[in-house]
Amino acid sequence: MKPNQKDVEATRFKYLFLLPALILIFAVVIYPFIYNIVISLSNMSMSHFHDWQIVGFRQYAKVFSEPIFYSVLGKTVVWTIVNVFFHVVIGVFLAVLLNRYLPGKGIFRTLLIIPWAMPQYITALTWRGMFNYEYGAINLILSRLLHLPMVQWLKNPTDAFAACILTNIWLGFPFMMVIAYGGLQSIPKELYEVADVDGASGWQKFWKITVPHLRPVMIPAIVLGVIWTFNNLNVIWLVSNGGEPSDKTHILVSYVYKAAFNLYRYGYAAALSMVIFFILLLFGINFIRKTRATEGAY
Amino acid sequence: MRRRGISKLKLVAIYIFLILFTAATLYPVVRVFSISLRPGNRLLSTSLRIIPDGATFEAYRRLFTETDFLRWMLNSLIVSLAVTLTGVIFASAAGYIFSKYRFIGKKVGLTALLTTQMFPATMLLLPMYIMISKLGLINSYLGLIVVYLATVLPFCIWQMKGYYDTIPDSLHEAAIIDGCSHFQAFYKVILPLAAPALVITALFSFMGSWSEYIVAAVILQDQSMFTLPLGLKMFQANMSTDWGLYAAGSVIVSIPVVVLFIILSKWLVSGLTLGSVKG
Numbered sequence: 053m054k055p056n057q058k059d060v061e062a063t064r065f066k067y068l069f070l071l072p073a074l075i076l077i078f079a080v081v082i083y084p085f086i087y088n089i090v091i092s093l094s095n096m097s098m099s100h101f102h103d104w105q106i107v108g109f110r111q112y113a114k115v116f117s118e119p120i121f122y123s124v125l126g127k128t129v130v131w132t133i134v135n136v137f138f139h140v141v142i143g144v145f146l147a148v149l150l151n152r153y154l155p156g157k158g159i160f161r162t163l164l165i166i167p168w169a170m171p172q173y174i175t176a177l178t179w180r181g182m183f184n185y186e187y188g189a190i191n192l193i194l195s196r197l198l199h200l201p202m203v204q205w206l207k208n209p210t211d212a213f214a215a216c217i218l219t220n221i222w223l224g225f226p227f228m229m230v231i232a233y234g235g236l237q238s239i240p241k242e243l244y245e246v247a248d249v250d251g252a253s254g255w256q257k258f259w260k261i262t263v264p265h266l267r268p269v270m271i272p273a274i275v276l277g278v279i280w281t282f283n284n285l286n287v288i289w290l291v292s293n294g295g296e297p298s299d300k301t302h303i304l305v306s307y308v309y310k311a312a313f314n315l316y317r318y319g320y321a322a323a324l325s326m327v328i329f330f331i332l333l334l335f336g337i338n339f340i341r342k343t344r345a346t347e348g349a350y
Numbered sequence: 351m352r353r354r355g356i357s358k359l360k361l362v363a364i365y366i367f368l369i370l371f372t373a374a375t376l377y378p379v380v381r382v383f384s385i386s387l388r389p390g391n392r393l394l395s396t397s398l399r400i401i402p403d404g405a406t407f408e409a410y411r412r413l414f415t416e417t418d419f420l421r422w423m424l425n426s427l428i429v430s431l432a433v434t435l436t437g438v439i440f441a442s443a444a445g446y447i448f449s450k451y452r453f454i455g456k457k458v459g460l461t462a463l464l465t466t467q468m469f470p471a472t473m474l475l476l477p478m479y480i481m482i483s484k485l486g487l488i489n490s491y492l493g494l495i496v497v498y499l500a501t502v503l504p505f506c507i508w509q510m511k512g513y514y515d516t517i518p519d520s521l522h523e524a525a526i527i528d529g530c531s532h533f534q535a536f537y538k539v540i541l542p543l544a545a546p547a548l549v550i551t552a553l554f555s556f557m558g559s560w561s562e563y564i565v566a567a568v569i570l571q572d573q574s575m576f577t578l579p580l581g582l583k584m585f586q587a588n589m590s591t592d593w594g595l596y597a598a599g600s601v602i603v604s605i606p607v608v609v610l611f612i613i614l615s616k617w618l619v620s621g622l623t624l625g626s627v628k629g
Binding site: 062066072074076084149163165171173175179182187189222285289304313326333336 | 371375531
């Protein structure tokens, strides 16, 4: 074969292989995405399901003019920061503990991954049962073993939100632990030996050696963690049973899910989806820019 | 290993802490197991014992003989296998081109795939739900499979591309110089080397569909079409009578997933970090 023929074959192969996937992606991702934009500009709802029409940016105006958007956004930010903070702190702490000479540490490492491995919906439903006032394990432990007052976990908005956060902290720390553990193993041992010779304390070693070396590994993990937590519908929806009590425990994604599938406000829900997407996109772009900037400084 | 400077006392303290922490972490899992063993008349007990009084496998027997559990399992299997098969076939092909060939729009395409990971759940679900209901595919396997593909496919393509990136270009180039067609170079040389990535991509897309509740709750309304998550949620909602069924079902559904996940977690993490380094 002449090289020219080879090139033709390469091109043909390339597009033949890519095309099916592109068509599929167009059908299940791009087309729905564009359709979502169209819906967000329309008045589509249960009563206007077939006879909907384009109404411009009215739904977006509604999103930003309703005070509930800001209170739910505030809760989402609290939810994300609290969760990711505890995921990272618990995860790194455990990874540091496990990264020393410790016979049998493999068993702990395996057992501590289980919260991550459990199907999320089972975790959420099980914790909902454990938060039951009368029969749930949490109140039984509080009152019998610790002699503390029982808490109306699922009846009071603040406690219900706390219950969701506790559940999500439980299922999220193992991911950070595994990532941090991998990062710790790649730190050269000699650095610590030199620090020992220089008489550094354990705390100094942690801040001067461990933290700077963990940073490049942890930062992408934290970004992923923020996006996942911000978008985590399972835990909020299943632990609070769809925002109970009285829709006071929503984060943005659960609020928009309810608007779409319980209240049939399609246009509004599509607009709100776009807003959530742009919030995350801005966060992502901003993050990439920041890390590029710090990379230059090293 | 930093053996130096650690006193015996400190080591004991670490062990005690780890044992207590692990016990607390595993408690919810133990609790489900314990509830699944409760006899029917003591479902709502306030006991904290791990093996309950009069422990029995009654709930497991009822689950298989008196409920639709097996039917739900079949539904879940059909949907998850279809998603996995489609996802892996398309992703192994597209990922290869993204990794080894140059074409217009490659960078844009990869970035766009990554951007889909920032979509809130309703972003594609709502338009798809409307399309599916207009096509009369509510309550069908196909409707659910299509929505799951939308979430799984971008991730699968990235995962496969990341793995192909670790295979040196010289391999398929040498095969082509030796007279293989491009397809033969892919099929005979590269694909066998990528087998581990195929297995992992397949298992993760399978487990994703197997454990999905939110989308299924929108698409499936008929109880006979339920997948496992919907069925278990139905038991859970009726705490006084079906709490034991929920617990028994959860134990059965979770065990294979948890075991697989623990085996695979090592590769998932390396895949994620690889993706972030290259991306």
